[in-house]
Amino acid sequence: MLKQRLSYILVVLGCLMGGAAEAQNPFITNQFTADPTARAFNGRVYVYPSHDIPAAPGRGRAGWFVMEDYHVFSSANLTDWTDHGVIVTQNKVPWVKPDSYSMWAPDCIERNGKYYFYFPTTPKDTTNGKGFTIGVAVADRPTGPFVPQPLPIKGVHGIDPNVLIDKDGQAYLYWSQDNIYGAKLKENMLELAAEPVTLGELPTKGLKEGPYVFERKGTYYLTYPHVANKTERLEYATSKSPLGPFTVKGVLMDESPTGCWTNHHSLLELNNQWYLFYHHNDLSPNFDKNRSVRIDSLFFEPDGSIRKVVPTLRGVGLSSAKQKIQLDRYSRLSASGTSIAFLDTANKFQGWKTVFANKQGWVQYNGVAFGKQPLKTVTLRATAAAGATVLIRLDGATGPVLGQVSVPKGGKWQEVKAPLSAFRPGTHSLFVASKTDSPVEIDWVRFE
Structure with missing residues (x-):
């Protein structure tokens, strides 16, 4: 019980901290987040996820999804993310069942x-049946304040709302409840303009949910999580009409290799590059109801099919050499001699460390922006009980040596600074290796 309470307190503290998040996956690390919808408004990307919290006495159902509010996060570069705080919370929506x-x-x-925020939850009024309904909150800015409508949308029962505004200005609402449904919205974005349509051309076996619909080059893509076997994978179907009929085309992301039961996603085109936003349970590897949001690049083949996305830890965007570079979100890792572990297993929000067991170990981190002005030093936050020497190169194992850092022996974390022996402007991959057989652990690297 005490451990459960402490865990919940850590989550609350993380949420109150707000501020910046990281460029790597997961890109929000101060709280649990899931189901990310990404939208570009006025040149900035906004992500609207759901917000997992651990269950506690009087707070949700143990062993299940527990979510009481929504935050919004934004970024100008997909690298530096800002938490704008809570925008909607359960007990401040008139029609929502308390707690x-x-x-x-x-x-x-x-x-x-106007900004229309659609969200599903349990209503007070179950006259029209049990289960979820979907409501709307409206704001003048993408970060709010959002004002919830007094009642949910009439005629909509289910979860996972998604909205498409077509090229002709007609808006559509999609949602799921055993099947996936779609319907036209009125101009006010608050009411259905027609009866819902069941999108029935999809697989009939296994759970389908989380629709996300978009249009590209005259083709409408319906993307959705589907439990084809034991856990959800992301699939897609296409049509020439927003409401189908759709033809199933394939898988855009395979099932989680570690068994995370859910996945939920959105797609965004930004500066002629497409991105897939999705979630995994990185910060809670032993409990897949506390999830964390990720981003990876997505590509279309010439025929319009979606190339399958392979999840990465590195994520997207450039990392500034002047900021803390988390090597544990690597692009490549040696087959032996290197591993990744949590800094503090009692507070996983502190993130990870890279552990070099011997001089066979190395790690490569792509996409580091060094800029034009020469940098003179490198700093490691590291620990090495017997002392160690760390070699830093650019662009691979045979690339130019940037510097060498001697980590003094000791059992505590320390920030060790060393001069750079060379500097190369521009964007490079960073290659870090141990030169000694004694273990060394690295939290982050930074250049000045």
């Missing part, structure tokens, strides 16, 4: 200068 802890996957869309 239901069921604020599941949301969406947000802009129309005529």
Whole structure:
């Protein structure tokens, strides 16, 4: 019980801290996040995820999803993320059942200068049946303040709302509840304009949920998580119409290799590059109901099919050499001699460390922006009980040597600075290796 309470306190403290998040996967590390919808508004990317918290006495159901509010995060470069805080919370929505802890996957869309935030949860009124309904909160800015409508959308029962505004201006709402449904929205974005349509051309076996629909070059893509075997994978179908009929085309991301039961996603095009936003349980490897959001690049083949996305730890965007570079979110790792571990297993929000067991170990981290002005020093946050020497190169194992850092022996973490022996402007990969057989652990690297 005490451990459970401490865990919840750590989550609350992480949420209150707000501020910046990281460029790597997961890109939000001060709290659990899932089901990310990414939207570009006025040249900035906003991510609207759901917010997992650990269950505690009086707070949700143990062993299940527990979600009481929504945050919004934004970035100008997909690298530096800002937490704008809570935008909607369960007990401040008039129609929501108090303390239901069921604020599941949301969406947000802009129309005529207003921002419409769609979210599913458990209603107080079950006259029209049990289960989830979907409501809307409206704001003048993408970060709020959002004002919830007094009632949920009439005629909609389910979860995972998603909105598409087509090229002709017609808006569509999609959602899931055993099947995936779609319907036209009225101009006010608050009511259905027609009866829902069941998108019935999809697989009939296994759970389908989390629809995300977008249009590209005249083709409408319906993407969705589907339990084809034991856990969800991301699949897609295409059509020439927003409401189908759709033809199943394939898988855009395979099942989690570590058994995370859910995945939920969105796609975003930014500066002629597509990105897949999704989630995994990186910060809670032993409990897949506390998840964390990720980003990876996505590509289309010439025929319009989606190339399968292979999840990465490195994620997207450039990392500034002047900021703390988390080597544990590597691009490549040696087959032996190197491993990744949590800094503190009692507080996983502190992140990971790279452990070099011997001089066979190395790690490569791509996409480091060194800029044009020469940098003179490198700093490691490291620990090595017997002392160690770390070699830093650019662009691989045979690339130019940037510097060499001697980590003094000792059992505590220390920041060790050393001069650079060379400097190369521009963007490079960073290659870090141990030169000694005694173990050394590295938290981060930074250049000045």
